[in-house]
Amino acid sequence: MCFCVFFCGLVPCIHSARGSLCEKYKLGEELGHGASGVAQVCIDRITGEELACKKITKIEHLHQDEVGILKQLYGHPNIVKLEAAFSDEKETYLVMELCRGGSLFSNGSLLSEMEAAQLCKNLMEAVKFCHSNGIIHRDISLKNILLGDNCFKLADFGLAAHFQPGEYLSDLIGTLCYMAPEVFKRRYSKEIDIWSSGVVIFAILSGNFPFHGNTFKSTIHAIEAARIDFDPEYWSNASPSVKDLIRGMLHQDPRKRLTPEQVLDHDWVVHHTSDEARSSLATINTRRYFGSKSEKNSSSFSLSQVARDLIVCAKLILGLIPN
Structure with missing residues (x-):
């Protein structure tokens, strides 16, 4: 069974993980590729808040408890916050706070x-x-x-x-x-x-x-x-x-x-x-987006x-x- 996870607990879901995700969030620009998945901007359809969505293919996801660990660490100012997660048999989608400065x-x-x-x-x-x-x-x-x-x-x-x-x-x-x-x-x-x-x-x-x-x-x-x-x-x-x-x-x-x-x-x-x-x-953000070629x-x-x-x-x- 597909499911979505919020911090109020596990909520059964009759739709596909991606379908449930798109009901709550509007997916936007791609932010980049990582070793375990692809990240893109997602916007809360109700509040308009910009977040990041990381899609993970489960076969590539070596550790299956990332959602539980992020929930345990939620709220620390120097750890990226997980706001919601959606999952099905093949993929997991992690909705997290958006850090525009990049890595x-x-x-x-x-x-x-x-x-x-x-x-x-x-x-x-x-x-x-x-x-x-x-x-x-x-x-x-x-x-x-x-x-x-x-x-x-x-x-x-x-x-x-x-x-x-x-x-x-x-x-x-x-x-x-x-x-x-x-x-x-x-x-x-x-x-x-x-x-x-x-x-x-x-x-x-x-x-x-x-x-x-x-x-x-x-x-x-x-x-x-x-x-x-x-x-x-x-x-x-x-x-x-x-x-x-x-x-x-x-x-x-x-x-x-x-x-x-x-x-x-x-x-x-x-x-x-x-x-x-x-x-x-x-100034790091300034260099990230507007730095000259010679500076870089x-x-x-x-x-x-x-x-x-x-x-x-x-x-x-x-x-x-x-x-």
Whole structure:
């Protein structure tokens, strides 16, 4: 039986999932494609509110509890809100708040240290909330962080999982260049979210990943070695404090890795987060939609490099790791 989900509970539905969706919402422009589905604007037919609708083909949706997890996390200012969900035998439609700023990946622009510190603060507040609710995100990356109204929001909980203190997960899953060393040992817990967040901060400041290679195996070896290279070509103007923070977030030993609370209390985060920093996030939207070609070329990621490095580990799960 098809069904739709609202936060008042499960509501039986005699129409198809898409039919029920279109009765309540008018579908609009496409926002983009992700690893697990397509997103487009949808407008509430009664209130006129603009939202985002993410269509997920169930065969591609590795984790089936995304709706329950988003419901559990509903209301946190740094986590994208799920407003409704529709499902049938083949597809799920998630109706979520719309973040017009897009993802950090689609944005393409590097951030200043002040902006990156605000990102780090928002991200750690979201991670702290997830962990306090017994949830590991497992896929924190540039593509899963969205720019909302003057704050960053964590999105896409399709690979998220529940955990218990003292227990370990073993699924080999995530996006390769963001995966922590212990994931490849198939014994990990919530600390992997701090590692992935550290990779995000490194990448958004430099335009490069801290650990990468020309093949799956060489990338995995670089991650396991955990040797961080602050190349002067990209880091000559960076503060010593941010480098200290990144080293703490990317510690090879998860027991010695910084916690969300320690990251939030770090001097670099405290010093660089302010009302001025929050207001400066509006300029990121300006660069996203109106930035000149020369600006994008001088202060952006090499998207072909990033796209090559953003390898979802479904291939790893299948054992398709080339030499």
